[in-house]
Amino acid sequence: MKLDVITLDGGTAGSVDLGDEVFGLEPRADILHRVVRWQRARAQAGTHKVKTRSETSYSSKKIYRQKGTGGARHGDRNAPIFRKGGIYKGPTPRSHAHELPKKIRRLGLKHALSAKAREGSLVVLDEAKGSGKTAELARKVSSLGWKRALVIDGPEVDEGFARAARNIEGLDVLPSVGANVYDILKRDTLVLTKAGAEALEARLK
Structure with missing residues (x-):
């Protein structure tokens, strides 16, 4: 799968090939449901008493x-x-977490990425770097038309970009290791940097 690479200023920066084994699968709702349910169960505090x-x-x-x-x-x-x-x-305090095989978790992440690619909500960004100014980044995000977006960077997120994005409503930033099914599905647009796409392919292949 070939996608155009854009910059934060709205320009083009070539193209990138994404592997079909990660981004070209037929999304299955049952797999996505199982992984999201597993994630939300682990997030429950379980402190009811x-x-x-x-x-x-x-x-x-x-x-x-x-x-x-x-x-x-x-x-x-x-x-x-x-x-x-x-x-x-x-009710008494307890953990709501339950087991889910690692293969299903990996497959769920692949299906979430493939679902965004299939519906045309996947954007590849050249790099996610900023000066740390929220107003400047907000203008760029608005011009690109991102209202509810998740930006997944490489192994580490640029500190200036993360600081600028912190106060922008509807914009989340994660490193590639933090990519998960629930956060990907709840946002309208998935933005991968080139480094983030490479890291995810290496992680899921």
Whole structure:
């Protein structure tokens, strides 16, 4: 697959050949769904917690005698049936993460890249470098028509470009090692630098 390479100023900088084994696959929704679900499950905090009857703040004294009142038998006010009592079988802190084979994770990233290439939302950038000025980069991004874009650079992101992009709404920057299915799919435009494209091909081949 051959794509034109552009610059941040909107000019052209030649073309690049992208491997079909990474960017030319037929995207499968089931693979993408499995990987995104795995990612979001790992991101859940899992800190949800309720108090049981042993943790609520109330007297543990028996509220009235066992027999002779005409009412039901009760122990203390911490029982789940009482207001402000403990919760029975409520949520406790736990990890939501589950296993997913490494082959499926790699395949999911290939399918995400191929999906962006197939729908024409993949852009190859010569290089992502900047002076660190947000206003300057914002003008360039606006002229290129990027509203919700993810920029994936090489092994390291240029510090000036990352600082300038930090305050631009809808623009995210990641190194190639941080490329993932969820971030790629949730943005309208995927921007790869030449170094980023080479790093991803080397990682996924």
